[in-house]
């Protein structure tokens with residue numbers, strides 16, 4: 001939302017009337033590492049000041065996030081003042097840049113909070129910590145503080161007294177989104193990032209290319225979006241349903257480079273790094289439809305209109321590597337983060353088996369088979385990325401046939417690939433489908449919108465343990481964290497994505513942030529009651545176990561089907 005719109009909404013004649021009694025709680029999600037409840041409360045009103053160092057622009061900006069949210073929902077205006085020139089003794093919230101006192105893997109993300117009756121001290125050694133302190137502070141306030149417009153009613157704008165020491169358990173706390181099977185506008189991507197930030201998630205894995213659509217503008221190859229971002233029509237219902245039926249409507253969408261820059265900067269303001277995914281060598285039909293010369297056969301190819309795995313994939317020719325290097329160069333120029341995701345999953349080898357060129361390449365490179373040819377493909381890409389100072393990350397299939405030690409593995413087919421990778425010394429992100437795939441059903445399929453299959457309910461996500469006991473301490477250090485994956489074959493719009501992602505992402509946020517020994521399903525369930533109210537104010541279509549599929553649900557339900 002634009003700031004001007006927010007102001008307008010705040011001052012306009014419409015008010016949300018608070019329903020139910022406003023309640024103050026310590027119901028923070030994800031649960032802080034250490035929270036001590038005290039008696040009493042700090043009152044927020046027009047006398048409250050937020051003190052920051054004006055020498056640090058970020059402090060001022062982050063304080064502004066809090067001030068705007070409080071103003072929007074309550075009409076209370078907290079002024080942000082320079083603590084270097086004015087230090088009151090009471091009625092203030094203060095950012096203090098401090099040497100770390102809470103130990104953390106990334107010290108900049110840790111923070112301390114002391115809420116007393118007359119002041120709130122927030123200290124951290126980095127802006128990330130201040131930002132997370134603000135997220136916690138907002139959650140200590142009544143849920144109404146998340147309202148986009150002024151709330152009427154008897155709300156006590158207070159923060160209960162407490163001491164908090166907080167730092168994340170993992171340095172990688174991710175959410176993925178597939179924007180290819182279905183496309184989501186910039187406004188939705190921003191909402192997704194806002195919701196990630198609320199849950200102290202710090203990595204957005206943006207799945208940008210697929211068989212069903214190429215969604216990122218690449219200036220050197222305009223056909224990628226002219227041709228590759230459009231499909232003729234889309235399958236109706238589940239992929240396993242026969243006979244197949246199509247909707248007969250063209251489907252298209254892509255992000256311009258200007259939009260991508262805007263989103264990268266929006267994410268940066270929320271301390272979220274974006275990992276772009278450019279799929280190779282498989283899941284590349286949209287690119288082949290645009291540039292058929294990159295395949296092993298002559299085509300023509302069409303952007304896929306149904307879901308699944310397709311046999312036409314990039315051919316490992318020099319022309320293909322030149323194309324991919326050029327594409328990746330533009331991607332590198334857009335995304336400042338270290339990692340570039342190259343997919344690597346589900347690459348059928350049929351076309352390579354039939355190709356005289358591939359068979360000769362296997363011989364020339366002394367490779368054993370097509371699996372080693374895939375490994376050769378990935379290594380070529382890895383060399384390019386590392387020559388540009390970037391790191392390759394890919395799905396666990398990239399382990400097959402050997403992998404450069406610098407590559408990071410995203411373990412999706414269970415945790416076995418991740419364990420093997422960690423033992424070999426690779427960094428690993430755990431995203432096993434049984435726990436982390438939010439495209440699975442989360443409740444009785446008969447009452448839920450159509451999904452791919454599987455069953456991963458909130459409790460199961462909550463119980464996920466990213467670092468299995470079978471790893472020794474040295475190997476365990478390679479498990480950088482975990483990520484929720486959101487494949488959108490069956491999610492046609494943002495509301496449907498929200499239904500699948502929330503509240504499961506809330507559970508995952510606790511898995512990756514909160515200390516293992518503090519995690520407790522009963523406590524989480526209790527805290528979720530208040531959190532649901534926050535999500536309502538944020539207009540999130542979160543699922544509830546009792547939901548009767550809030551979104552229009554297709555009639556036929558599929559058999560259970562794993563990816």
Ligand code: ACM
Pocket residue numbers: 345346395412563
């Ligand atoms: C995947 O789900 N194919 C990574």
